[in-house]
Amino acid sequence: xxxxxxxxxxxxxxxxxxxxxxxxxxxxxxxxxxxxxxxxxxxxxxxxxxxxxxxxxxxxxxxxxxxxxxxxxxxxxxxxxxxxxxxxxxxxxxxxxxxxxxxxxxxxxxxxxxxxxxxxxxxxxxxxxxxxxxxxxxxxxxxxxxxxxxxxxxxxxxxxxxxxxxxxxxxxxxxxxxxxxxxxxxxxxxxxxxxxxxxxxxxxxxxxxxxxxxxxxxxxxxxxxxxxxxxxxxxxxxxxxxxxxxxxxxxxxxxxxxxxxxxxxxxxxxxxxxxxxxxxxxxxxxxxxxxxxxxxxxxxxxxxxxxxxxxxxxxxxxxxxxxxxxxxxxxxxxxxxxxxxxxxxxxxxxxxxxxxxxxxxxxxxxxxxxxxxxxxxxxxxxxxxxxxxxxxxxxxxxxxxxxxxxxxxxxxxxxxxxxxxxxxxxxxxxxxxxxxxxxxxxxxxxxxxxxxxxxxxxxxxxxxxxxxxxxxxxxxxxxxxxxxxxxxxxxxxxxxxxxxxxxxxxxxxxxxxxxxxxxxxxxxxxxxxxxxxxxxxxxxxxxxxxxxxxxxxxxxxxxxxxxxxxxxxxxxxxxxxxxxxxxxxxxxxxxxxxxxxxxxxxxxxxxxxxxxxxxxxxxxxxxxxxxxxxxxxxxxxxxxxxxxxxxxxxxxxxxxxxxxxxxxxxxxxxxxxxxxxxxxxxxxxxxxxxxxxxxxxxxxxxxxxxxxxxxxxxxxx
Amino acid sequence: xxxxxxxxxxxxxxxxxxxxxxxxxxxxxxxxxxxxxxxxxxxxxxxxxxxxxxxxxxxxxxxxxxxxxxxxxxxxxxxxxxxxxxxxxxxxxxxxxxxxxxxxxxxxxxxxxxxx
Numbered sequence: 081x082x083x084x085x086x087x088x089x090x091x092x093x094x095x096x097x098x099x100x101x102x103x104x105x106x107x108x109x110x111x112x113x114x115x116x117x118x119x120x121x122x123x124x125x126x127x128x129x130x131x132x133x134x135x136x137x138x139x140x141x142x143x144x145x146x147x148x149x150x151x152x153x154x155x156x157x158x159x160x161x162x163x164x165x166x167x168x169x170x171x172x173x174x175x176x177x178x179x180x181x182x183x184x185x186x187x188x189x190x191x192x193x194x195x196x197x198x199x200x201x202x203x204x205x206x207x208x209x210x211x212x213x214x215x216x217x218x219x220x221x222x223x224x225x226x227x228x229x230x231x232x233x234x235x236x237x238x239x240x241x242x243x244x245x246x247x248x249x250x251x252x253x254x255x256x257x258x259x260x261x262x263x264x265x266x267x268x269x270x271x272x273x274x275x276x277x278x279x280x281x282x283x284x285x286x287x288x289x290x291x292x293x294x295x296x297x298x299x300x301x302x303x304x305x306x307x308x309x310x311x312x313x314x315x316x317x318x319x320x321x322x323x324x325x326x327x328x329x330x331x332x333x334x335x336x337x338x339x340x341x342x343x344x345x346x347x348x349x350x351x352x353x354x355x356x357x358x359x360x361x362x363x364x365x366x367x368x369x370x371x372x373x374x375x376x377x378x379x380x381x382x383x384x385x386x387x388x389x390x391x392x393x394x395x396x397x398x399x400x401x402x403x404x405x406x407x408x409x410x411x412x413x414x415x416x417x418x419x420x421x422x423x424x425x426x427x428x429x430x431x432x433x434x435x436x437x438x439x440x441x442x443x444x445x446x447x448x449x450x451x452x453x454x455x456x457x458x459x460x461x462x463x464x465x466x467x468x469x470x471x472x473x474x475x476x477x478x479x480x481x482x483x484x485x486x487x488x489x490x491x492x493x494x495x496x497x498x499x500x501x502x503x504x505x506x507x508x509x510x511x512x513x514x515x516x517x518x519x520x521x522x523x524x525x526x527x528x529x530x531x532x533x534x535x536x537x538x539x540x541x542x543x544x545x546x547x548x549x550x551x552x553x554x555x556x557x558x559x560x561x562x563x564x565x566x567x568x569x570x571x572x573x574x575x576x577x578x579x580x581x582x583x584x585x586x587x588x589x590x591x592x593x594x595x596x597x598x599x600x601x602x603x604x605x606x607x608x609x610x611x612x613x614x615x616x617x618x619x620x621x622x623x624x625x626x627x628x629x630x631x632x633x634x635x636x637x638x639x640x641x642x643x644x645x646x647x648x649x650x651x652x653x654x655x656x657x658x659x660x661x662x663x664x665x666x667x668x669x670x671x672x673x674x675x676x677x678x679x680x681x682x683x684x685x686x687x688x689x690x691x692x693x694x695x696x697x698x699x700x701x702x703x704x705x706x707x708x709x710x711x712x713x714x715x716x717x718x719x720x721x722x723x724x725x726x727x728x729x730x731x732x733x734x735x736x737x738x739x740x741x742x743x744x745x746x747x748x749x750x751x752x753x754x755x756x757x758x759x760x761x762x763x764x765x766x767x768x769x770x771x772x773x774x775x776x777x778x779x780x781x782x783x784x785x786x787x788x789x790x791x792x793x794x795x796x797x
Numbered sequence: 798x799x800x801x802x803x804x805x806x807x808x809x810x811x812x813x814x815x816x817x818x819x820x821x822x823x824x825x826x827x828x829x830x831x832x833x834x835x836x837x838x839x840x841x842x843x844x845x846x847x848x849x850x851x852x853x854x855x856x857x858x859x860x861x862x863x864x865x866x867x868x869x870x871x872x873x874x875x876x877x878x879x880x881x882x883x884x885x886x887x888x889x890x891x892x893x894x895x896x897x898x899x900x901x902x903x904x905x906x907x908x909x910x911x912x913x
Binding site (some may be wrong): 507765766767768769773776 | 832835836837839841844845905906908911
């Protein structure tokens, strides 16, 4: 089989080479697992009940309780099935019910089947574990965070969360691409509804529309990709598809086969906010913070990574497909990191860091370590959810204040201890501080990049980005949590009304008291912090060459083909092999970034401003901070290239339609009889005698004509 | 027998006898008077009378042509025309009375805005 050099180069990883190049496991039917249908049914029921409670205007926390119960049970079910499966169990298919099942003849390409069935392999379970687990925890967090909205808004919020979990579960557990597409659109809808949760805020509505429309561009790619897959292989079901791929000498084919990975890629880039389509994600922070944590950091945005990991074999259809994924990922990581360095809104910094970390995941997929990518998804889900939730807790406590220049020394504000220390933990993981979970997962990706000669440049790009990441992450922490206590509350007056007033944001003197988080928020932060620590364990096992469960999960899934990590020991640069290089430079750049942040944002804060002024006043470097603060003008470029271009085109076409089609052709022909009418209109003046004269004149004319004919015919002769 | 042949040839050729010519000329003159009267007068009653003149001119023409073709149909037709004319005269005069009550004048010009 024409497997590409990428796979052939992916060699032995600590004695698991046989696994790495194993064939895609064949799936078997498992009707005894039909109870897994509850994983889909529970969020659906909870969504219906939340909708009902919204209509009934229930003002207690019942919607949150229902949602947490539904999601918690779904997590328990997933955990149960995970524990009951052996380490190298084959994938199973659980058929729930028929959905689309057509046949219009005999043989291939004469039938179409897409049922509501679940495809359970290790990749599915890995994703479902953190989707439902974090979903439950974040719903608990939101039960306190959203309490200012109690009433229909509260129920509407949990309705959105339930719908999201339903769609995300369908996306991840689907056994065919059509059901995956349904879930894919469903998470897009939930994302739209929740970004626009504060629908009275124009910026939130604009952000929701932007996210929805940008995702449509990617979804078009996915839809075309699914169509091409059907055209080429005659099926959209994973098991049949991979069988057809393996048996049919998969990699050979015409241009339309080679196009499949690029179409799927476009879908993944849209959903996961990669380079051409990333600008929606930072704006999506207009939604409530738990939504940012759940959908726009931990789960939904990793759907693109899931799609590529799941469809890994099809990405061998074009030799450049994986390299494209890798380079897009690397460039997005760098670009987003540079923007994140210059933002002042905490959530925006974290949003750009999400885009950047997603870039690492795509880089990992592209350079051939699906394990590294999946592991980074897993660790990132925990530490980024934690960071967003701490940002949410700060926002909740300081009346919506998120500007890191207006918050300082929160570590010493009573009640914010848990928030600050868990934020430190999350920041350490994001900054890839040595031996945190983020360090281990990023390490895997970069080592694989350096192991492959054609990706060495990409490896350096990743290392540089890691340094920038460390700097901007700790810029936030040193500004907000450390230093002297000083804060300005935000504009949001929430908590000053109704039953919320006892928290007392404002006392009689008009002073501001921060509103410290209570049990639901602190408890969830601590639990996720434990998750951040535990998620480092598989990384340690990988470092020691042990077989760890994340690796196991990837090996026993469709992502198997590129799952190997090459064990290159030849020096790449500075006499170091890839492992040594990434360890030395990763630690060095990470610590360097943190130290720079420490100096500029804690020890000598005015220095940061002086540095910025110096950079700006120098004509050679002046463009750099300007471009970074303005997000490299990507939004403006898109505005000119697409929105304004469409505006101009539409106006040109409007002019053409209005003046040429309507004006000249339609109305021109219409005006012809009208003008003839005008010509004879004076005859029709209302004077009775005028009409009579016309009639008499006509009569005379007729008589004259008859007479003339008669004479001409010699009638008188 | 002779007269029958004469009548048959008269029917076949329908030559205009002098009496018929006079009757047709009278009809044409009457029609002309009616037409000119209709065109030059503004009084609605007089205009109506003029239309009646034109109608009677047509009736006379019917009789003349009936005589020319030795056919009683023309005279039968005139009986019908007279009946219809009587009914229509009653209707038309009623309308004129109504129009007069609206404008306190009989001039046709007072209804000129009815155009279009």
